[in-house]
Amino acid sequence: MTSLHDELGGFLRTYEAAWRGGNYDAVRALWDSDEPEPIYVAEESAPLIGWAAIDAYFAGNRKVLANVAIRTWDHQVRAVGEDVAILFYQMHWNAKIVDGSLMGGDVRVSGLVRRTAAGWRFFHYVEAPLAAMVQMRGTLRANCDDDFAQANA
16 A cells, blocks of 8 residues: 555656646646635745636646746655645746747745645745745856855865
């Protein structure tokens, strides 16, 4: 019998595969369609509450993003009921904008998933980026010459 951690790790691998190339129909299929008011909070947008808002977000992505991919790690799983669990993980995203420019970043993700007849599905999802000060500090450290960083470690 697989553990809850293994089951949800598999679910996240499926989620990563759905995002690869921007397959928004596959991403949307990993949400619990029976949830009346799902919540999706992407780092770059206002909170999206309800299917109309989430579907509009994905439709907008189709127009702006030429390609997208995510990867996740450090999966933490907590059961909060027989068929509901909390997922917390780290995520890196990569995007190619339709103008050809590339972007990427790291966020922490907290999500609630429900076991349905089709398998685990999101119904609540929040991305939490690092504070701007923390991001800038990392950028400034990365700009130090290696020999200077080593001499001052």
